[in-house]
Amino acid sequence: MPQKSITKEIKVITDQHILKGQKENGFPVRKWKISLMGINANGEEESLPYVDHVEYILHQSFEQPLRKVTKFPFQLQEKGWGEFDMKIMLHFVDNADSPAMLDHDLNFQLNHYEVEHTLSFRSDIKPSFLKLLNRPVETISDRDSQMSSNDSGIDGKAHKRRKDAILKEKSKRVKADGSSDDDSQGDSSAESGDEWDNEINVHVLAEKFQRLQASDLIEVIKMVKANQTSEMYVREDGEAGEYQIDLRTLGDDLLNQLWQFCNKRLEG
Incomplete structure (x- = not known):
């Protein structure tokens, strides 16, 4: 009986926003970046x-x-x-399998x-690569931490109770349907660069949250709620005492506010 193929789940992550004051062919110029991430059996x-x-x-x-x-x-x-369809070719270690x-x-x-995409590998793949596929790897969520905070200042109740505030870069799968205003086929003047290097690093910001005091976390939650839009992934579970945020969906303005707030509290 033939062995089943080996599958791995990955996702392609796209982030983009308009560059203020820049237009070409009547359309706003946007800065975008694409990255790849694996997904384990626990999501x-x-x-x-x-x-x-x-x-x-x-x-x-x-x-x-x-x-490359x-x-x-x-x-x-x-x-x-401009919007367009691109190809992404994954080349595997030691050329163990054909590119995907x-x-x-x-x-x-x-x-x-x-x-999200599913990668399939031959069942008769070389043992060294099979070992690499099955090797446990560190999850990105290992960067997340669980912190307790006093929410009496949020709900206005006289008594004090403790709950955990989780601020994490939570994965969010979005279905994109409908049409865009920019129905162009390409970009005649796009250029590579390091513009994103000057923006907020959400991984570093998440680490800063971990070092804040409980009272400061309450202020963070208040700031997010005050600036929340429909595009942001923010979820509060009162029973579990959790507050979840996908930092990558907050937008530059709010990220900058949170960055400055953390720096002020941690340097004070």
Whole structure:
């Protein structure tokens, strides 16, 4: 009886936003980035130790349509005004299996969206690569921490009670339907760069949350609630005493406010 194929789950993560004051061909110029993440059996994000490098095949209007990225999370950064369909080719360690080709729709309907894919590997794959596929890896959620806070200042009740406030970079799968206002086929002037390097690093911000006092966490929650929009992933579970936030959906303005708040509290 033939053995079943081996499958691994991954997702393609897209983040994008408009660059203020920049337009081309009548359309706003947007800054976007794409990264890849593994998903384990528990639905948690994990690294991709079995992927050697990734090639992004962009629209032909780009100056260099083929981009090679060698480090996890295999992030590609660009800017432009047009939506297009791209190819993402995953090359595996030691060329143990044929490259996997993913189709990805780069669109501007949401500032953040994620699309999941299933990779299938031959059952007779070389033992060393099979061991790599089955090797336990550190999950991204290991960065998350659980902290207790006093919520009496939030609900206005006289008595004090303790609850846990979890601020995590929670995975969110979004279905993108409908059409975008930018129905272009490509970007004639997009260029690569490190513009994202000057923005808030959500991983570092999450670590700063872990060092805050309980009273400061209450202020963080208040700030998020005061600035919350429909595009943000924010969920409060009163019974479990949990408050969950996907930091990547908060937007630049709120992230900057939270960053400055954390720095002020931690440096004081």
